[in-house]
Amino acid sequence: MTTSLQQIVDVAERLWPPSLAEEWDNPGLAVGDRAATVTHVHLALDATAETLAEARRSGAQMLLTHHPALFRPVRTLDAASATGGLLFAAARDGVALFSAHTNADSAPGGVNAVLADLIGLRDQRPLVPADDANADAGLGRLGRLPAGTTLGEFASDIARVLPSTASQVRVSGDFEREVSTVSLCSGAGDSLLQLPQVQATDVYVTADLRHHVTLDARAEGLPAVVNLSHWASEWVWLPVAARQLAEHLPQVRFTVSDLRTDPWDFAIAQ
Numbered sequence: 001m002t003t004s005l006q007q008i009v010d011v012a013e014r015l016w017p018p019s020l021a022e023e024w025d026n027p028g029l030a031v032g033d034r035a036a037t038v039t040h041v042h043l044a045l046d047a048t049a050e051t052l053a054e055a056r057r058s059g060a061q062m063l064l065t066h067h068p069a070l071f072r073p074v075r076t077l078d079a080a081s082a083t084g085g086l087l088f089a090a091a092r093d094g095v096a097l098f099s100a101h102t103n104a105d106s107a108p109g110g111v112n113a114v115l116a117d118l119i120g121l122r123d124q125r126p127l128v129p130a131d132d133a134n135a136d137a138g139l140g141r142l143g144r145l146p147a148g149t150t151l152g153e154f155a156s157d158i159a160r161v162l163p164s165t166a167s168q169v170r171v172s173g174d175f176e177r178e179v180s181t182v183s184l185c186s187g188a189g190d191s192l193l194q195l196p197q198v199q200a201t202d203v204y205v206t207a208d209l210r211h212h213v214t215l216d217a218r219a220e221g222l223p224a225v226v227n228l229s230h231w232a233s234e235w236v237w238l239p240v241a242a243r244q245l246a247e248h249l250p251q252v253r254f255t256v257s258d259l260r261t262d263p264w265d266f267a268i269a270q
């Protein structure tokens with residue numbers, strides 16, 4: 001029995017419905033022939049020259065990523081350009097590019113839910129519920145820890161379960177402060193920092209936080225913030241996504257890239 005690219009897209013879009021994507025987003029199929037046969041799908045967080053080469057070397061006919069390959073307008077498919085070159089190479093080498101981005105963030109069991117599970121959050125619910133019949137759908141997660149702990153221990157526990165990166169786990173708040181209620185948003189979570197439901201928790205966990213928004217949030221009363229590597233906070237979703245796809249498509253091989261596409265290569269401790 002052969003499996004077409006379209007059959008894989010159908011399963012992916014049932015797991016991570018495009019209707020859950022943010023308005024500004026562009027998930028879905030970027031490159032590919034929906035009728036083509038696919039026996040092997042490679043998963044990575046980002047579509048880069050390196051992850052595409054890895055997919056090609058492993059014999060995969062599809063690279064499924066979290067971040068869309070096509071996001072900003074592309075003016076050329078010049079093989080020497082960044083995005084245009086990637087699209088050119090994918091088409092030339094017969095590797096389809098597909099992404100599940102904010103739709104996978106908001107889906108039940110998706111990126112945010114995986115991070116919340118890993119942190120051990122109980123009584124999880126979305127931070128910003130989706131306009132959807134499923135109450136588990138929505139951006140970010142709220143929950144509580146099974147037992148109160150200190151902010152320092154909490155951040156150390158997260159550092160242990162995430163892949164290590166130069167970005168590390170940085171914390172704003174007192175090490176000894178007691179924390180039990182948690183809000184989180186995998187990936188860049190600046191935009192949710194001012195929400196009252198975030199401010200009401202003991203600690204907000206996200207990535208890519210900037211200086212001023214973090215200072216403002218602290219001044220407005222948010223007790224503590226844990227800033228993760230964007231890549232690490234979302235990479236943890238990939239093995240779960242691969243398992244979910246394989247349950248529906250047992251005849252297809254799914255592999256997960258462990259290439260670190262976190263852009264930071266090293267840090268100097270001071």
Ligand SMILES: [Zn+2]
Binds near residue numbers: 067187234
């Ligand atoms: Zn992201």
